Amino acid sequence: VRYNALKGLYDLEKTIGCGGFAKVKLATHLATGEKVAIKIMDKQMLGEDLRRVKLELEALKSFSHENICQLHQIIETETHFFIIMEYCSGGELFDHIVEKNRLTEGESRMFFRQIVSAVAYLHSLGYAHRDLKPENVLLDKSQNLKLIDFGLCAKPQGGIESPLYTSCGSPTYAAPELILGQQYLGQEVDVWAMGVLLYALLAGSLPFDDLNIDNLYRKILNGKYEEPSFISKDSLSLIRSMLQVEPSKRIKVTELLDHHWITLGILEPVQYQARSSSMYDSDCVQIMAKFIDIDEKMMWNELSKWKFDYNTATYFLLSNKKKRGHSLKLNQAP
Numbered sequence: 544v545r546y547n548a549l550k551g552l553y554d555l556e557k558t559i560g561c562g563g564f565a566k567v568k569l570a571t572h573l574a575t576g577e578k579v580a581i582k583i584m585d586k587q588m589l590g591e592d593l594r595r596v597k598l599e600l601e602a603l604k605s606f607s608h609e610n611i612c613q614l615h616q617i618i619e620t621e622t623h624f625f626i627i628m629e630y631c632s633g634g635e636l637f638d639h640i641v642e643k644n645r646l647t648e649g650e651s652r653m654f655f656r657q658i659v660s661a662v663a664y665l666h667s668l669g670y671a672h673r674d675l676k677p678e679n680v681l682l683d684k685s686q687n688l689k690l691i692d693f694g695l696c697a698k699p700q701g702g703i704e705s706p707l708y709t710s711c712g713s714p715t716y717a718a719p720e721l722i723l724g725q726q727y728l729g730q731e732v733d734v735w736a737m738g739v740l741l742y743a744l745l746a747g748s749l750p751f752d753d754l755n756i757d758n759l760y761r762k763i764l765n766g767k768y769e770e771p772s773f774i775s776k777d778s779l780s781l782i783r784s785m786l787q788v789e790p791s792k793r794i795k796v797t798e799l800l801d802h803h804w805i806t807l808g809i810l811e812p813v814q815y816q817a818r819s820s821s822m823y824d825s826d827c828v829q830i831m832a833k834f835i836d837i838d839e840k841m842m843w844n845e846l847s848k849w850k851f852d853y854n855t856a857t858y859f860l861l862s863n864k865k866k867r868g869h870s871l872k873l874n875q876a877p
């Protein structure tokens with residue numbers, strides 16, 4: 544299917560993900576030749592979730608963090624939203640773990656520190672992720688983690704008991720209070736899911752798993768899981784502090800930042816501040832200014848409005864290209 548809104552800007556390629564209300568396609572940003580992921584959402588199918596999608600887009604615009612998948616551009620038409628996102632060429636963390644069977648404590652620590660950084664950043668902005676799982680943690684070409692919220696199931700309004708929830712993703716990572724449909728704090732639900740993630744990294748399997756959903760619920764509410772002998776005592780005690788059935792007993796994200804397991808061998812607490820906001824890259828601004836024959840100051844004046852238009856996408860993709868040591872050039876529109 545060809546979309547007029549993308550004509551001359553992006554070339555759509557294969558579909559890399561799909562779910563209820565949207566599909567994600569790999570695409571090429573024509574001016575730079577760089578790959579992007581475009582989430583195409585059909586407005587008619589969104590119904591009352593349209594409001595929630597608009598809220599997510601506002602949130603996405605405010606995120607600027609090394610370990611959160613970067614929004615590049617939003618294109619809205621009568622019938623669709625096109626959300627142009629950073630493409631993570633390393634795929635899903637889930638596949639990476641499966642491929643290596645399980646990770647060493649050192650590898651797990653490098654990945655888990657990045658997850659703690661991204662979640663602490665989200666919480667510092669007052670957001671909770673609520674759907675942390677290996678499928679929503681992607682890798683870029685240099686093994687940096689990128690958190691996404693693939694909530695294609697558009698988190699059902701009705702909460703966990705609504706049919707959508709059970710169909711859209713097994714609650715393998717869901718905290719006990721979520722399963723019980725109790726009042727819950729997003730931050731505490733995220734810590735539980737991070738415990739499941741850390742277990743998956745170190746064990747190469749899931750702490751709570753069962754094909755029968757009632758058995759799965761029982762195991763989660765019981766909070767008991769296998770402690771493989773190849774996982775160190777230190778790692779097991781950190782996991783235990785996150786997989787506490789009683790939410791108030793769970794370790795806080797702020798306590799994770801300088802936890803001794805997190806800093807072991809690195810001696811640095813986890814930094815979670817936003818990407819340097821002054822990410823002014825004059826080489827990229829100059830190239831973009833020259834391309835449309837205006838001066839650098841005028842170009843930056845336009846870019847610093849962060850409109851998430853084609854210029855915003857071009858700027859992000861050029862600066863990524865430069866960071867990877869590639870030559871900077873822009874292609875004439877065909």
Ligand SMILES: COc1cccc(Nc2ncc(-c3ccc(C(=O)NCC(=O)Nc4ccccc4)cc3)c(OCC3CCNCC3)n2)c1
Binds near residue numbers: 567580599612630635
């Ligand atoms: C190489 O092989 C592979 C194999 C697989 C993937 C890739 N790469 C690859 N890169 C980028 C994406 C992507 C990024 C963001 C969004 C999004 O919707 N963001 C919105 C968003 O992140 N909100 C948000 C973030 C943080 C907090 C709150 C809200 C959507 C898609 C992708 O998708 C494909 C799916 C497939 C099913 N599992 C999940 C990923 N895939 C590559």
